Amino acid sequence: MGRRMRVTPAPLYILLLICAPIYTFIVGVDGPLSRQEALEGGNTTFLCDTTPDSTDDEFMILVWYRNNVPIYSFEFPDKEWADPAFNTNGRLKADLYRQPTALVVTALTEDDQALYHCRVDFRLSPTRNVAVNLTV
Structure with a gap:
């Protein structure tokens, strides 16, 4: 009696890791990676195939990420x-x-050098991912 149980923050961190919706693109697992170069001050175009696998399907959401954001x-x-x-x-x-589908980024700076990836969700088909490693 008189002894108190000490609660450590570790279980809370584990709970947050399990419950937090974190999505990270993994090259080779989630999709292919290509490399692209562009000049500072110039433009670059990222391409993402939004064509569904079948004619009775359609794409619902298209998201482009820069370093998983x-x-x-x-x-x-x-x-x-x-x-x-x-x-x-x-x-x-x-x-x-x-x-x-094309996404054009204009007025590139050195800070734009990053891993970009596209995620396409379809009504019926599996999600599609592609990544581009941009060097400015």
């Missing part, structure tokens, strides 16, 4: 979002009617 998303039929911290001065422009 979302910078652009489009949700079918017309909900578009771009990260205001990354999309300063309208640097991101998406062409959703082109196949493969």
Whole structure:
């Protein structure tokens, strides 16, 4: 009696790790990786195939990530979002009617050098991921 149980923060951290929705792109596991080079001050175009596997399917959500942080998303039929911290001065422009879908980043800086990846969720088909390692 008189003895108190001491609670350590370790179980809380484990609970947070289990419950927190963390998504990290793993090259080779989640999708292929390509390399792309661009000049500082120039533009680059990232391509992502949003064509479904079958004609009775359609893409529902397209998300582009920079170092696993979302910078652009489009949700079918017309909900578009771009990260205001990354999309300063309208640097991101998406062409959703082109196949493969194109995301153009303008006015590149050295800070834009990163791993970018695209995730496409379909109504029926499995999720598709592709990654691009951009060197500026």
